[in-house]
Structure formats: structure tokens, C-alpha cells
Amino acid sequence: MASWAQQRRLIYGSSVTIVILGVAAVIGYLSFYKAPTCFDGLKNGDELGIDCGGSCVKMCASSFIQPRVLWTRFEQISPGILNVASMIENLNVSGEAFRAPYHLKLYDNQGILITEYDDTFTIPPGRNTLAFRGDIDIGSRIPATAQFTFTGIPDWHRRDDPLAYLVVIDKQYSEDNAGSYLTVKLNNTSVRGLGKISVYAILYDKSGNAIGFSRTVMDGIAAGGTAVAPFTWPTSHHGAVVSTDVLRVVE
Numbered sequence: 001m002a003s004w005a006q007q008r009r010l011i012y013g014s015s016v017t018i019v020i021l022g023v024a025a026v027i028g029y030l031s032f033y034k035a036p037t038c039f040d041g042l043k044n045g046d047e048l049g050i051d052c053g054g055s056c057v058k059m060c061a062s063s064f065i066q067p068r069v070l071w072t073r074f075e076q077i078s079p080g081i082l083n084v085a086s087m088i089e090n091l092n093v094s095g096e097a098f099r100a101p102y103h104l105k106l107y108d109n110q111g112i113l114i115t116e117y118d119d120t121f122t123i124p125p126g127r128n129t130l131a132f133r134g135d136i137d138i139g140s141r142i143p144a145t146a147q148f149t150f151t152g153i154p155d156w157h158r159r160d161d162p163l164a165y166l167v168v169i170d171k172q173y174s175e176d177n178a179g180s181y182l183t184v185k186l187n188n189t190s191v192r193g194l195g196k197i198s199v200y201a202i203l204y205d206k207s208g209n210a211i212g213f214s215r216t217v218m219d220g221i222a223a224g225g226t227a228v229a230p231f232t233w234p235t236s237h238h239g240a241v242v243s244t245d246v247l248r249v250v251e
Helices: 004-032
Strands: 068-078 080-090 095-106 115-121 129-137 146-151 157-159 166-176 179-188 197-204 210-218 227-231 243-250
Touching: 004 115, 004 129, 068 115, 068 146, 068 210, 080 146, 080 197, 080 210, 095 129, 115 129, 115 210, 129 197, 129 243, 166 243, 179 243, 197 227, 210 227
Parallel strands: none
Antiparallel strands: 068 080, 080 129, 095 115, 095 146, 095 157, 166 179, 179 227, 197 210, 197 243
């Protein structure tokens, strides 16, 4: 039978061994364990999919509504030069897509391709926007139709509208024989300044058809400040414009 001294040494040795094994286990755990992140290519943590949903900014495919193309139009701004725009509807109130990819084709009245191009654009949260491209050179060809197609699923992220406090406080449209003009006055009612912004203007006729569109890029608007976005078309619309719309996007 072991003496009390032997028992005490055994207990002490066992305790030391347990402590050493515990420390080794913690060190091993810390060495090999990697906390879940939104960029590790795995579905872990509170994610609803691989690196999406839960606390991740990226939205899973099941969490957003696909954007819808409402119309695609082109406008001749000078001989052989066009502006082309597609109105995109976004019903995702807190969802924004950066660099949404698309392909656009222009055809003549015989269905023959005139030109095509690939581009990307930003879809702001909870608002419609334009996929716009200006100064497209088609030479002497005469366009008849334009076709817009998304070439991939936009990369959606959760975001509140950064321009919720940017309001249009005045719009003045005029035209003469030399051209058409729209002046838009914007007010940043936020306590924070805004950076670079794209402002799109759309002109509509009495039937609700978009007959003109353009873009102005603004460097920013100070907190509580106002700014004017000017738009000019080199041709008159001959009294056909009955309403205008203004869309804003953070660049």
C-alpha cells in the first residue's frame, strides 16, 4: 500500500501532467483553429450560404430580387453618335450591386448587328437606375433596336441608401433651336458630405416614352450644401418633352 508521501507525489505528478496536456491542447487549438470569416470560401458561423448572409455583407442568391430591365432606348445626339440607356428596376430596399455586368447590342431595321459592347454599372439600393453609355459611334448606320442582357448575376451587398438624404429641390427644362437644357438643383440634407456622384436625367414625352437621357458626374456635395447638375443636348426636342426624371448613384 502506497504511503501518504507516495500518494501525494502521484497526485502532484498527475496534476502537472493534466496542466501540461491542457496547455498543449489550448496551444494546438489556437494554432489550427481559424475563426469563421466572410471570405474563407466556407459556409460557417451564422452564414446562410458560402460567405453570404448572416453577419456577412454579401447577400445570398435567395435573399435578393433579381433586377428587371424596364426599357432600353437610344438617342441620336449628333450624326452617327448615340447615347444608349437601359432603365433597371431594383426592388431590393437594402441591396446594392457593384459592377453589374451586361452586354448591349444595336441592330438596324434588317436585324443586322451594328455594334455591341460589354460594360458594368452600379445598382443602388432600393432605387431604379440607368445602365448608360454615351457617345457611341455608329458611322452612317441607322439603328432600329437595342438589346440589353445581363451577362452574370450581380454581386449584391447589404447597404442602406447612401443618397437617401440627397433630394432634388428644383428642375428647370428649356429648349431652343440650338438644343435642349435641364438644370437640376440638389440638396444634401445629411450631416455628412457626399463624394463623387453620377446624376442621370431622363426626358419623357406625353406617352411616357424616354426620348432623351444624359449623365453628369459631380465631385461631391458638402453636408447641408446644394449643387447644380447641368444637362445639355445639342438638338431641340421640339416641344415633345412633358416630364423629366432624375436618378442618382454613388460612384
